[in-house]
Amino acid sequence: MPDLLDPRVDFVFKRIFGSEENKDVLLAFLNRTFAESGEPPLTEIVLLNPYTDKDAPLDKQSIFDIWAKTDEGKLINVEMQLFNKYDIEKRTLFYWSKRYSSQLQEGQAYTELKKCVTINILDYSFIKNDRYHNVFHLREDHTGIELSDDIEVHFLELSKLNDRSVPVEGGLVNWLLFLKGADKSKWEVLQMNEPTLKKAMDTLEFLSQDREARRRYEERQKYLHDEASMIEWATRKGRVEGKAEGEKKKAEEIARNMLAMGMEVSVISKVSGLTEAEVQSLQTNP
Template sequence: MAELLDPRNDFLFKRIFGSEENRDVLLAFLNRTFAEAGKPPLTEIILLNPYTDKDTPRDKQSILDIRARTAEGELINVEMQLFNKYDTEKRTMFYWSKLYSGQLQEGQSYKLLKKCVTINILNYSFLPNDQYHSVFHLREERSGIPLIDDIELHFLEQPKLDDRAVPVEHGGLVNWLLFLKGTHKFNWEVLTMNEPVLKKAMTTLEFLSQDAEARRLYEDRQKFLHDEASMIEGALAEGEARGEARGVLQGEQKKALEVALKLLALGVDISIIAEASGLSEAEIIALKKQG
């Protein structure tokens, strides 16, 4: 039997959770996520961008998110992020704002705007807390009163889910996250004991793992994601190196100026100051004039 693919790959995640035939899988996952936030369960969702054959890794600029609408008209966006692209909070707000503002056509009333919920499943730690599920709303700082309920941001940070965490027998979001994190198959039976719909997600993962075309597309996407992450890390490392080098140069320049000023105050000859500080005689003359 073929080795199981990683369901955290955004291409594979959308195949499992964002296809019409697995709409019940997405609904069950959303309800477990919302239950932890104290929200009532959804009864129905409509996929706005269901998986199609066009959702392939060949389009390197594609964002393989999942967008859905509830029966009440609220919009939900779910995105799997395997690698840290940095500026997560700004990126989240940017895509939330596009989802929110995109509801209106020109000339329509703001009253038509519906609540938008963003759910980011992160394969890296992001927030300075220990909880794996964090929820944000727009609230007044001191009293906590809500300004408006239209914004809701969820961050599910998988690294904060203890590796020793065991399936929750009464069901819950932890079971879904353990599946996504790649818990061993011998845990699957316990995971599905009180999460029957999770079995369908597992079956889909097993099927895709044995499908040659799905594996090829998965590997294409995995390579792109790794390359993208490497380029980001490389750019950050280069920027840090330049910053450190700039800091060293600035420190040396400051030290040279301090030496020159002290020697000028002592009436030392400009040529000697230039030799001692490393500054040019022109620089020292200019410094003397400024003093």
């Protein structure tokens, strides 16, 4: 049997968790995530952008986040991040705010706004503690009084898991070990702890044997690694060259290369040393 595809690659992740036929897999994963923050289980979800075979890994129009809605109207966004593109906290708040504000149509009252939850699954460490699951809300500093329950942000950091140990009971960590790529010899225990994981595993095995899925996977992996290499190269080059006076043209060249790769303006600004306005100007006047 061919090597298994990496379930962390975004389009594979969305095929496993964000397709209509695997909606029960997503529901089980979400309930384990929310259980760790003391929330009641969900009974039903609606996928707002389900995976289809028309989703192309290199198509910039494809959205590999998972957007779902509960039967009470709560909005949930799940995103997998393989590489640190920096400013993840600002990026999270920016897209959270867009989802939150987009709920209101003209003339509607603010009371129509429903809670929005963002779940970031990171393949790198971000929060400065040892917890693999951190949850953020909007609360008063001294008393802990909650201002509003409408914002909730989860960070699940796979890098903080010890992949050599397998839990002896059900819970979120079983799902995260599967995503991290736990050795297949441990799958039996993981799915005994979390029975719905078997369907996720079966889907991954099916995709791994499908020639077209593997071709698309390899294309996506190449793109992601090229993007990561470009960030690393541009960061090093930008830091060295940015020290010299009169290097703006080189910074603009770096920015143009990164724009051509479809990278975000905020990341390009940080790497190149240009302001976001200068980067946007290059975008409109290449």
